[in-house]
Amino acid sequence: MTFMPQMNRRSFIIGAATATGGLALGIDLPFGSKLAMAQGAAGPEVTAWVVIKPDDTVVIRIARSEMGQGTLTGLAQLVAEELECDWSKVTTEYPTPGQSVARKRVWGDFSTGGSRGIRESNEYVRKGGATARTMLIQAAANEWKVPASECKAENSKITHMPSGRSTTYGKVADAASKIEPPAAASVTLKDPKDWKIAGKGVKRLDTVEKTNGKMIYGTDVVLPNMLNAAIKDCPVFGGKLKSFDEAKVMSMKGVKKVVRVDDSSVAVVADTWWHAKVALDALPIVWDEGENAKVNQASIESWLKEGLDADKAFVGNQNGDVKAAIAGAAKKVEAVYSYPFLNHAPMEPMNATAVYTSDRCEVWTGTQNGEAAFAAVLEASGLPAEKCDVHKIMLGGGFGRRGRTDYVTQAVNIAKQMPGTPIKLIWSREEDMLHGTYHPITQARMVGTFDANNNLTGLSMRISGQSILAGVAPSRMGRDGSDPVVFQGLSPSGDFAFSYSIPNLLIDHAMRNPHVPPGFWRGVNINQNCIYVECFMDELAKEVGQDPLEFRRKLMAKHPLNLAVLNAVADRIGWSKPAPAGVHRGLAHFKGFGSYVAAAAEISVTGGNKIKIHRIVAATDPGHAVNPAQIERQISGSFVYGLSAVFFQENTVKNGRIVEENFDTFDSIRMADMPPVESIVMPSGGFWGGVGEPTICVAAPAVLNAFASATGKRIRSFPLKNHNIAFA
Amino acid sequence: MIELKVNGKMHRVDVEPDTPLLWAIRENVGLTGTKYGCGIAQCGACTVHINGEPVRSCAMQASEAVGKEITTIEGLAANGMVHKVQKAWVDHDVPQCGYCQSGMIMAAVSLLKEKPKPTDADIDAAMTNICRCGTFQQVRAAIHDAAKA
Ligand code: FES
Numbered sequence: 001m002t003f004m005p006q007m008n009r010r011s012f013i014i015g016a017a018t019a020t021g022g023l024a025l026g027i028d029l030p031f032g033s034k035l036a037m038a039q040g041a042a043g044p045e046v047t048a049w050v051v052i053k054p055d056d057t058v059v060i061r062i063a064r065s066e067m068g069q070g071t072l073t074g075l076a077q078l079v080a081e082e083l084e085c086d087w088s089k090v091t092t093e094y095p096t097p098g099q100s101v102a103r104k105r106v107w108g109d110f111s112t113g114g115s116r117g118i119r120e121s122n123e124y125v126r127k128g129g130a131t132a133r134t135m136l137i138q139a140a141a142n143e144w145k146v147p148a149s150e151c152k153a154e155n156s157k158i159t160h161m162p163s164g165r166s167t168t169y170g171k172v173a174d175a176a177s178k179i180e181p182p183a184a185a186s187v188t189l190k191d192p193k194d195w196k197i198a199g200k201g202v203k204r205l206d207t208v209e210k211t212n213g214k215m216i217y218g219t220d221v222v223l224p225n226m227l228n229a230a231i232k233d234c235p236v237f238g239g240k241l242k243s244f245d246e247a248k249v250m251s252m253k254g255v256k257k258v259v260r261v262d263d264s265s266v267a268v269v270a271d272t273w274w275h276a277k278v279a280l281d282a283l284p285i286v287w288d289e290g291e292n293a294k295v296n297q298a299s300i301e302s303w304l305k306e307g308l309d310a311d312k313a314f315v316g317n318q319n320g321d322v323k324a325a326i327a328g329a330a331k332k333v334e335a336v337y338s339y340p341f342l343n344h345a346p347m348e349p350m351n352a353t354a355v356y357t358s359d360r361c362e363v364w365t366g367t368q369n370g371e372a373a374f375a376a377v378l379e380a381s382g383l384p385a386e387k388c389d390v391h392k393i394m395l396g397g398g399f400g401r402r403g404r405t406d407y408v409t410q411a412v413n414i415a416k417q418m419p420g421t422p423i424k425l426i427w428s429r430e431e432d433m434l435h436g437t438y439h440p441i442t443q444a445r446m447v448g449t450f451d452a453n454n455n456l457t458g459l460s461m462r463i464s465g466q467s468i469l470a471g472v473a474p475s476r477m478g479r480d481g482s483d484p485v486v487f488q489g490l491s492p493s494g495d496f497a498f499s500y501s502i503p504n505l506l507i508d509h510a511m512r513n514p515h516v517p518p519g520f521w522r523g524v525n526i527n528q529n530c531i532y533v534e535c536f537m538d539e540l541a542k543e544v545g546q547d548p549l550e551f552r553r554k555l556m557a558k559h560p561l562n563l564a565v566l567n568a569v570a571d572r573i574g575w576s577k578p579a580p581a582g583v584h585r586g587l588a589h590f591k592g593f594g595s596y597v598a599a600a601a602e603i604s605v606t607g608g609n610k611i612k613i614h615r616i617v618a619a620t621d622p623g624h625a626v627n628p629a630q631i632e633r634q635i636s637g638s639f640v641y642g643l644s645a646v647f648f649q650e651n652t653v654k655n656g657r658i659v660e661e662n663f664d665t666f667d668s669i670r671m672a673d674m675p676p677v678e679s680i681v682m683p684s685g686g687f688w689g690g691v692g693e694p695t696i697c698v699a700a701p702a703v704l705n706a707f708a709s710a711t712g713k714r715i716r717s718f719p720l721k722n723h724n725i726a727f728a
Numbered sequence: 729m730i731e732l733k734v735n736g737k738m739h740r741v742d743v744e745p746d747t748p749l750l751w752a753i754r755e756n757v758g759l760t761g762t763k764y765g766c767g768i769a770q771c772g773a774c775t776v777h778i779n780g781e782p783v784r785s786c787a788m789q790a791s792e793a794v795g796k797e798i799t800t801i802e803g804l805a806a807n808g809m810v811h812k813v814q815k816a817w818v819d820h821d822v823p824q825c826g827y828c829q830s831g832m833i834m835a836a837v838s839l840l841k842e843k844p845k846p847t848d849a850d851i852d853a854a855m856t857n858i859c860r861c862g863t864f865q866q867v868r869a870a871i872h873d874a875a876k877a
């Protein structure tokens with residue numbers, strides 16, 4: 001089992017040979033002989049998803065991107081399951097977007113975000129495997145002149161049952177590739193309960209190269225005669241590049257060229273990246289910072305605060321009459337919460353390598369969306385699709401940031417000014433921090449009402465703040481200008497359904513879009529929406545002196561799958577029994593990306609402000625669990641990402657620009673702070689929910705609720721460091 | 729021109745003395761397993777061994793490493809045998825994106841040299857690298873396992 005995508009040499013050769021590509025530019029193949037190139041080279045394609053070589057190696061094509069979340073392995077498991085192949089012979093490769101275009105998008109969507117990698121493609125990739133199996137069996141049957149119905153495939157072997165004759169996939173693959181595929185409708189898929197490879201916690205396919213330094217990431221790409229570029233974009237979003245004095249740096253060591261990249265950025269091209277960076281730091285640059293330079297954090301926050309009372313708001317979820325409930329309430333509880341801007345800060349800063357001539361443009365980059373990167377290459381190069389391609393490289397983390405293509409466009413813009421020379425553009429960490437697409441900033445006013453018998457009669461939730469779609473994809477907004485993504489976890493139904501029934505409910509959004517560009521940040525809007533709802537639920541329960549679990553259960557009769565995960569974590573943490581002395585508990589649950597998730601935390605607090613998380617129990621019901629071992633890793637990993645934000649992270653704005661430039665002011669959880677996470681993966685079947693993102697949202701409110709229980713202090717703005725709260 | 733001894737081999741590299749060792753290793757020696765994450769000694773992605781000690785190579789000048797033994801992730805395997813820490817990493821399926829893992833492994837190897845049977849507290853103290861994917865739970869288990877090997 002090996003992982004091959006980054007050295008999809010064959011696709012490179014195809015691209016190069018058919019379209020006067022890399023080879024014609026005098027570019028040799030990009031990666032050294034240490035990679036077993038030959039593996040990607042020969043073998044008949046049975047279906048678009050499956051190539052089988054004479055030695056029985058199975059190459060499974062993966063269109064989605066691997067960025068650590070395990071999708072590559074999971075998708076391969078699904079194809080292999082239906083293919084009935086020997087898992088130990090499986091390897092994978094990425095088709096390129098250029099090939100996809102040439103083949104009428106035979107591999108479907110390449111985009112890898114929204115926890116959609118597996119849940120949205122599982123059916124057609126499984127069919128790709130099942131179709132190949134059918135064709136392989138047919139090829140063997142033809143050879144033996146027996147009916148295919150008498151033959152059975154298992155573990156890459158086909159057996160003619162009556163005679164016991166057998167052959168292997170590798171021997172019949174060539175013949176199979178020439179057979180007319182069966183009609184799609186005639187291909188049936190296995191019942192998941194019969195799965196042997198899928199549904200199992202098999203090892204990832206891409207691990208060994210990640211432990212010996214051999215895995216090639218975008219920053220590691222080396223092409224012959226390549227030069228390196230370092231870039232600065234105007235630190236004030238929306239500002240422009242006025243001028244720069246290249247004469248001051250041209251004589252510095254290694255410097256080849258200083259280029260205007262676009263309206264707002266300048267790059268130094270040098271023999272090494274370090275030389276490029278040193279010269280860039282020395283380059284006198286004059287920015288036209290524009291109006292946005294007047295914007296500060298306080299002005300953004302007061303604008304959002306004003307939105308909490310604004311008349312105009314988009315309704316996301318509504319039933320009953322909240323106004324009447326508030327007017328007639330025996331008791332009313334009110335609280336305002338907020339959540340900051342956050343950079344994704346993937347471990348590997350943004351980067352892309354581009355080579356351009358008037359006849360061809362190719363890019364090597366880590367991207368969550370190969371097709372979007374391809375479109376960016378077409379647009380920046382001005383060349384038609386058949387003269388461009390993108391070669392996807394392993395991502396050093398994505399978390400949503402690498403769904404964008406700004407860095408790809410920049411690399412092509414630079415390469416265009418040095419035709420024929422490959423240019424590797426790497427952002428410094430500082431550039432990456434200053435030019436993120438940030439988790440949106442929001443505030444929320446929560447109002448809950450009770451009748452005289454302490455029954456919850458109403459909930460009003462007014463969100464004020466940023467819309468991601470307004471910044472990223474206005475075409476996906478509602479006709480009225482609303483952004484449905486704001487209501488993740490709060491919607492009346494669907495993948496992001498609100499998981500309580502409350503007689504009078506109003507959840508609405510006053511849109512306030514600051515100039516800071518927003519983006520999809522792992523978990524997106526469930527991060528803060530879950531904190532707002534689940535912390536406030538505890539506030540409500542406390543107000544009426546009820547147990548937080550019992551209080552929730554009463555509102556969840558119509559939400560059995562949410563209730564199931566909530567009960568699971570409550571059981572495992574031992575909610576019905578008292579916590580150990582000095583230990584306090586909190587819990588939370590939610591629905592996001594089609595999955596049901598819950599967490600329960602046990603913490604202790606010393607000195608009123610030092611938190612030790614003793615354990616977090618997490619449960620998820622993603623419908624189907626393709627690789628439970630990887631799901632567990634996504635749960636604990638997502639908690640690190642989410643809790644890092646809540647404890648340490650915020651990006652603030654001063655004079656129109658982001659203040660925090662590196663991990664010294666934007667810290668991230670390290671080993672000592674890592675809570676032990678116990679995962680309960682409880683797929684209930686019948687639907688396909690996401691894995692990489694849903695669980696992220698429940699850790700923070702579970703811990704915050706435990707903190708409130710320990711100290712009586714309710715924290716409603718983040719990060720906790722601003723309240724002088726830290727890990728013990 | 730300075731001379732660096734990396735993984736037992738001498739390399740003459742044309743860098744200014746104050747070039748960070750990280751970039752000399754990556755761009756001049758040509759070993760890219762050592763990663764750039766922050767450039768300010770915060771994240772540990774660039775961790776290498778200098779005379780057996782873990783060092784964040786982004787914060788060390790190349791000239792300071794002259795005359796010393798530099799070991800990178802590529803030099804960890806001896807005589808074609810993967811290091812027991814690498815093996816434990818594979819057994820526990822530790823890496824997610826993997827970008828931090830060269831540094832993480834180099835830090836773990838140093839820890840085990842210092843403390844062959846580390847406690848959880850030892851691991852907490854020694855493993856200060858950032859992993860944005862959040863692999864710490866598997867890192868801890870793999871270190872304990874490697875300690876038994
Ligand atoms: S790159 Fe050296 S510590 Fe981050």
Ligand code: FES
Nearest residue numbers: 825826828859861
């Ligand atoms: S595995 Fe991705 S940063 Fe550690």
